[in-house]
Amino acid sequence: EWWALRTIWDKGLLYKGFKVVPYCPSCGTPLSSHEVAQGYKTLKERSAIVRFKVKDEDAYFLAWTTTPWTLPSNIALCVNPEDTYAKVKAADGCIYYMGEALLDTVLGSLAKEEGEKAYEVLMTMKGKDLEYKEYEPLYQCAADVVEKQHKKAFFVYCDDYVTMSDGTGIVHIAPAFGEDDARVGRKYDAPFVQLVDDHGKMKEGTPFAGMRCKPTEKEMKEGAVSADPEVLKELDKRGLLFAAPKFEHDYPHCWRCNTPLIYYARESWFIRMTAVKDDLVRNNQMINWIPKSLGEGRFGNWLENIQDWGISRNRYWGTPLNIWECPDCGHQLSVGSRKELAELSGKPENEKIELHRPYVDNVVIPCPKCGKDMHRVPEVIDCWFDSGAMPYAQLHYPFENKDLFEKEFPAEFISEAVDQTRGWFYSLHAESTLLFNKPAYKNCLVLGHVLDKDGNKMSKSKGNAVDPMDALNTFGADAIRWYFYTNSAPWLPNRFHDKTVTEGQRKFLGTLWNTYAFYVLYANIDEFDATRYTLDYEKLAVMDKWLLSKLNSTVKAVDESLGAYRIPEAGKALEEFVDDMSNWYVRRSRTRFWAKGMEQDKINAYMTLYTALVTIAKAAAPMVPFITEDIYQNLVVNLDKSAPESVHLCRFPEADETLVDAGLEAKMDEVLKIVVLGRAGRNEANIKNRQPLAGMYVKAKEVLPEFYQDIVRDELNVRKVEFKDDVREFTNYTFKPQLKTVGPKYGKLLGKIKQA
Ligand SMILES: [Zn+2]
Ligand SMILES: [Zn+2]
Structure with a gap:
């Protein structure tokens, strides 16, 4: 895997970015999605509708946020490119930009007197028309950070995650504190502004230094200051707070310590999958997906909208990320093999070192730029990357088994359940594309999930789960497989x-x-x-x-x-x-x-x-x-x-095709059919098989040879079988007009039809 990561690094596709995770500022740790799901509580809070001054224009964007403490880290606003926005002159004397559909909700209360109009629409436009429109930074502290990063900020982004269901149709963007914010931010190459430290405190340099962004009640009693109301007060003082409506929402809390979680960006390593999107799509077209719809649909769509792959984890166990970093000049390098590790560190014994933590962390490499000691970055890599490394890592390719690997790769066939679309199916495909630019497997059979007998998802809590070992013991493995x-x-x-x-x-x-x-x-x-x-x-x-x-x-x-x-x-x-x-x-x-x-x-x-x-x-x-x-x-x-x-x-x-006799099979099939029909006939007439019958007639184009007739006679206990193509003599029809059907059509003729 070090070889693979090094190869990806050499292609310039491995980079350090950040990733927004649910984070407990008190425990100092990110929480997984199922941990987050355990701790939702209803909170009553104040949101903020804020005036963002449009640059070089006497007007404001009205933007809404439920987390005022993120406003000092604001670097952009975002609108939905397809929705309609309006520029209005409001009764409070200001000119605003906001979503047209929400004008009445947000501005309606500005009409103080009966008959007074709350606002007057000056013009309307699509969200797309507002893209790149600039505004003045809300806080100087954010502008300072942006300045240092030599990046452009404080303009309008477009993304369709913005809706007209609440707020103003314009949302404030702080990529350090929201998954969507970070994603949209990447699209516009946003600077990274994170004015909250990892204890959940506002950083020095903000007007709110030391305040807490989401303190618990207990912490408040002990003297913590909550940033939210202070931010609102401060904005109000500057005339930038349009309103601070109260609202109620379910907010995640830490299941360990009950602290409200914050969404918080942590440094993370990414593989730039967006750069190889075309290859991913093309290689996918070479795979035979069963069913086809999955490869084109679910997997294909996933590739079409591919995001960069966050591969690092802040854990102890796992494959250590093979990047060494210089604390002084920031130089980074990637180590691709044991041999290289020994050479770069200047210590031959490092070729034999245990490559996991903590041992590998002790390896120091002198910085080729400034000579200082470089250390390995603390991250390990996600085990999904391990799963995608299976084809080459299991053979220790390219250090060993080169021929064998080349002979066996890509795999003829893999199979897993449908939930692996973004898991193993993807990790294999991604790494194979990055390293070899071809698919990792030729055929992929995707399995559906097993449900209970009524079609519900099996779950332990509902008690409808079947223990596979019980089922195997009861029915046997073959029976379960066959099923x-x-x-x-x-x-x-x-x-x-x-x-x-x-x-x-x-x-x-x-x-x-x-x-x-x-x-x-x-x-x-x-x-x-x-x-x-x-x-x-x-x-x-x-x-x-x-x-x-x-x-x-x-x-x-x-x-x-x-x-x-x-x-x-x-x-x-x-x-x-x-x-x-x-x-x-x-x-x-x-x-x-x-x-x-x-x-x-x-x-x-x-x-x-x-x-x-x-x-x-x-x-x-x-x-x-x-x-x-x-x-x-x-x-x-x-x-x-x-x-x-x-x-x-x-x-x-x-x-053995020489033993296949289609004519013979067809004749025997006919015998079987005759026997089945004959038995049914006996049943219907209530005549037991024991009782011999004189003969039977079979409607058929051809007469079956004597041998087959014997079987029929024997099976059905009849003395004679006669084949006839024309069976009219055995049937007689009587016609009785369906009066309801015929009536409306022939009306007066009915009497005559009946007679006929
Ligand atoms: Zn906690
Ligand atoms: Zn250096």
Whole structure:
């Protein structure tokens, strides 16, 4: 990873910026989003509507903020480029710019007398027209900081996060104290002004030095001064406070110490993903996403709106960031290998050093610019970067295994759940694009989440979560796997339902196992050893040829489906074959296994069923690894010590097209259809199968050969089967006009129609 970061550094894509995080000034630590979610409380506070004097114009922008303490750090205002703004002359004598939709709400109360107009619209414009319009800094302290950074500030930004739902339609921007502020600020290359220290106190140089931006009540009692009211007072004194409306909001508090949190910028390292956006998008188009919509939609959109990647964390554990910094002249360098670390530090023993904290922090590098001691920056890198480093880091590329890496990269296939769109799918793609400018994987199968049987998200607190170990113990791993393969397309959310699991278990696994058990039972009685016989196609009965044809068609279908990531389709093909094998082949051929001695016909039946069982075990092995291994061990390894020792070491079976006889399969399909219909007919007429019938008629274009007719006669217990294409003689129709339908159409003719 040091090699990777160094490569990215050399491309000028790794930089130190800042990141706004929820922060507890009392604990001095940032909080994660789920920590923040634990501590919301309702606060009643005063917001501020502030007059920002437009530069070189006798007018003001009216901007709104809920956090007056951030105003000394103001460096910009922001409007929505698409919304309409108005320049108005208000009843208080001032000229204001603000959102048109909010004029009445904000200015309405200025009308003191009946009939007096609160304001008069001078002109309207789109937010976009206000972009780059300058105003005078609200506080000199901010202007001083901006000056030092040689950056431009105090003008209007545009971004569509600004809404007309409250405030004035113009928001104040302090990039050090808001995520949106920071994001928009990056767009306009904003200076960094943070006039609050990490204890939540206003810094020296502000008129509010030492005051607290969000003190607790306890701290107030102990003498802390809250900055908010003081800022309002100070602005009012200068005539810049338009109003300070009270409002109520849910505000996050620290779950540890109950202090109100502040949004606070902390130094952070970023990778400039925005610079490689086109590469990210182009490489994404080379990936086969399953389903396609995810790659184009969710992932594609994410890449289209890509932000720079914050990769550093202020933690102890983790991969140390490989940047050394000079405290004196600010020079920075990135170390790309152990060897380089030893060379730069001038100490050969550093090549063998433990690269984690605290050891690596002791390595000092003399500054090539000024000779002072450079130290490693304190940050470690985010483990998401680790996850994206998997393809090259696992092989210690480029220091070892260069050939192997180049052979294996990009990966043929990866799969994870949909929540990894911005996680692993992205970290792999991002690093691969940065380092190799190609995709990290060729095929990506995205899984949907598992829901409860009613389609709700599983959660421990709701009590609808299924413990996977319980489910595995109850149903077995194969049954659970089979359920997930066959229940729905993998990318759809999956409703987990016990009944569906047992249904699949019964229909597929149970049937497969019973067929296998049938074979084993008779093979044991006959001491039949499949290795001593061959399958002699010419000698086989039609039923045998049919099963082998079906078998090879199935193998082909499964292979093709799996190759195209059509998982439920592969499962369905296997399930249908096992059903045919058990409920048709074995049922029709049972007596052949009961025959005395070991005549050719019996050998044929044994060998056909044996071949089908072993082949289908191999074809189903990737999906149901345990039952197929059992079958394989007993049927193959038991007899042939030279066979691969596990079904999972066998090659996937190849369909033998010479054994596929489409005509035969079609005829047998027809027989099956006739039998199913015949049984239904008997049911409807309430005539049991035991009771023989003289004959049956089948409407069909062609007459089935005698062999198949035999099966039908036998299955349905009828003496004669007659095929007819023209069945008019069996049907007679009576017409009875639907008066309601015919009535309105033919009116007077009705009587005659009835007679007819
Ligand atoms: Zn705290
Ligand atoms: Zn230096």
